[in-house]
Amino acid sequence: MTTFIRALLGATAISLAVSPALAEKLTIATVNNGDMIRMQRLTDDFAAKHPGIELEWVVLEENVLRQRVTTDIATKGGQYDVMTIGTYEAPIWAKQGWLVALDDLGADYDVDDLLPAIRGGLTVDGKLYAAPFYGESSMVMYRQDLMEKAGLTMPDAPTWDFIKQAAAAMTDKGNEVYGICLRGKAGWGENMAFLSAMANSYGARWFDMDWKPQFDSEAWKATLADYLYLMNNYGPPGASSNGFNENLALFQTGKCGMWIDATVAASFVTNPNDSQVAEQVGFALAPDNGLGKRGNWLWAWNLAIPAGSQKTEAAKTFIGWATSKDYLELVASKEGWANVPPGTRTSLYENEKYLEAAPFAKMTLDSINAADPQKPTVDEVPYVGVQFVAIPEFQGIGTAVGQQFSAALAGSVSAEQALQNAQQATERTMRRAGYIK
Amino acid sequence: MARRATGTRKILVTLAAWSVGLAIFFPILWTILTSFKTEAEAIASPPSLIAFRWTLENYVEVNARSDYFLHFMNSVVISLGSTLLGLLIAIPAAWSMAFVPAKRTKDILMWMLSTKMLPPVGVLVPIYLIFRDFGLLDTRIGLIVVLTLINLPIIVWMLFTYFKEIPGEILEAARMDGASLWDEVVHVLTPMAVPGIASTLLLNIILAWNEAFWTLNLTAAKAAPLTAFIASYSSPEGLFYAKLSAASTLAIAPILILGWFSQKQLVRGLTFGAVK
């Protein structure tokens, strides 16, 4: 009898010990944008290649995702085995020792194929801490038909003056065509991404070398004045609550003449299934003011593994699959080359099939190469990052400043007041955090 | 009475009530209708009420993207579990407050309600740390505990007001007959209190079902209920009104149907002792 029970217990113990090894479950936190959802759909391919690993998805809206993964990694909650993080988080978290170095993603990963600008932002002390899933800069997307009607030709590298002129000429409010659509929704990753990049091209910067906020500078005043001028005269109604998604919907339904935003939007606006203006879209570099910096940013969504994860090997296997060259082929074979996640690999931009299917490829690559996170501004700065400042305090500051500029766009405060409030709020936080002595 | 005689008045009242009712219900109706449109029709101008090509494609896509059934089951288990656990704790408490009144009863009730005033956003980090240490993150049981605690004051109060309306003489009579405390609660009180308990149950299922802060922040993949499901549709790329509508409809439909079927019970108990 006792032997039987022991045998039974033994068997149970073995089966308990064996079953987790049969299928390891990875919990993957990701953001709900088109490329990530496509990856989720293609999970079957991964399952076929790696039957020992099961995937569980947590797909969340960007801000919720950021709040969830940050809370979890900072408290070492251990809820996620793979996290989708941005170029902003990667260096900060890597320095804290929160991420697992990804220096061995397999022989065919070909880490040297990653675009240098993107890779640089994810590398700390020579080690890659997050694998880019897609990368983006920003550029001008415009309606060729409307541009022609207005009697203008968009240069490959326009100036802000030309943008103003073109916006005026293309606006036709009676037919709900607005010359320019820009982000207005408050948030460090929303309107401040655009405005910080725009400010760079006006010679403005977030901080001087002593970490003193610079919103009282002439360059910021000029930036905000031009932004408000463009939006108030030629922008769509409700612009102060428009983010990337809202503007995309506007552009796709033919309501924008020009739109300056993420390069990844290019594949959505040229996709005839989603876009009513797919045939008409042209591309140009983000504008400049002749000061040597253009108003384009640099961003990538990346996959990373939190330190302390028990499933590091399986997680690396997954990341290796999702960010590999093979994955690009897989997407191409299922959904066409134009839908491949862009902006991470040099080889993609040498692939004839891709260049043919994606008219925006060259402009995307040129935009990414035109951004320099190490030297983002005309004047010297103590920080890294084009449209953000890679310090932990930036999320809070960026959003608070974004609120002020959004309010200026909505007309509830003056531009002057908004800049003054921004200066005050930033200085307050920087003083508290000990940057300003 | 003159009032009863006039049919015109009834017609007018009916018209007014129906228009107000439809106006209040309209956002939900509109969401349900939009969920059957294509994305292009969802933003068409002018929008059409029913004359569009009905399609199920949004539901198909939502189901392909997320495991609706898992989220649904989590919502059911969590809201039902926390409500039952809450009732188990609250019934004795409410009973003793209603039938053995002490000077402090009102103070205790008010204090219980005041525990609801701690803003969840301010205590997320402490709770997250506690949950991590007890291994409760992303578990149904963890959420059941939290939702029980946040809704307990409401449950106690509802039951208390309901129990108070039960005449004390009946209990005394039972006691005279030699009924024990247990008998008193189980055989005398509970049957009389069933309607009140039922409506408390319903209200708390609704509150737990719709709680969107803790359920979103303490879960990842396994225990995430429908509130987390909806968080992945709140801003997808491009056109998304139809998909958002489909996801919204799926998230609210179960509780809406439950609520409608049981509205009589719900309403009866929803008075918090406001009606004598």
Added chain:
Amino acid sequence: MATAHSRAAARVMISPAVILLLGWMIVPLSMTVYFSFLSYNLLMPGMEEFIGFGNYEFFLSDPAFTEALVNTLLLVGGVLVITIVGGVGLALLLDQPMWGQGIVRVLVIAPFFVMPTVSALVWKNMFMNPVNGLFAHLAKALGLPPFDFLAHAPLASIILIVAWQWLPFATLILLTALQSLDKEQLEAAEMDGASALDRFRFIVLPHMSRAITVVILIQTIFLLSVFAEILVTTNGGPGYASTNITYLVYAQSLLQFDVGGGSAGGIVAVILANIVAIFLMRMIGKNLEA
């Protein structure tokens, strides 16, 4: 009736609830109080140090604080006024004889079942969006320029959304109260020549006062911590135009991950909520003999 024996039993029966709630209050509260005296940012571990009332000073001196306080009161007050006035009106209407009363009641109660996130999303995108929203279509059909609700009337828009969610609750409680009113008393008053307004003022309203008290109390508890609706629709903006205290605490603790500052904000919010509660009890508590 209350013998020593039953008192003891009562204490036993009430204790699980009290102990649990006490634990639920004390544990997070004491941790929050403790954190509120630390310089503690989640993103910078290992730098925690005691800084006294520094976090409180920082939170209270936030330029957004006063506006958030005013917004909180406006939000609670606005929703209460709309739901109570609307609720009394609806209750009076629904109490009349009509056809299909059951269905109308089903329609009116529906918003109460909708989760706050969903209702905020639906209102924001499908109704208030100035380009593709239904209100914009309506405005265009009438030849008016579309109004951008969330940019130009953010707080009012949020009040509208929240009021829509809570109107059913108020209506139902008030309707139940109204139905328990002695109709003969009303008829007698009518015979005596009391006008409809007088009947409402001197008979109906006093009868409903207790129900109104309950509505105010319960709703205030929930309305003080309105958060999801703001997060989804306006993110507290533009500027601070729709930031309430809860949202300010959120921005501090989950946007900046400043646990110290967020905890101080949480404690401030609790104190403010209790002030509101005491104030409320003074004003209406007499209606509520427990």
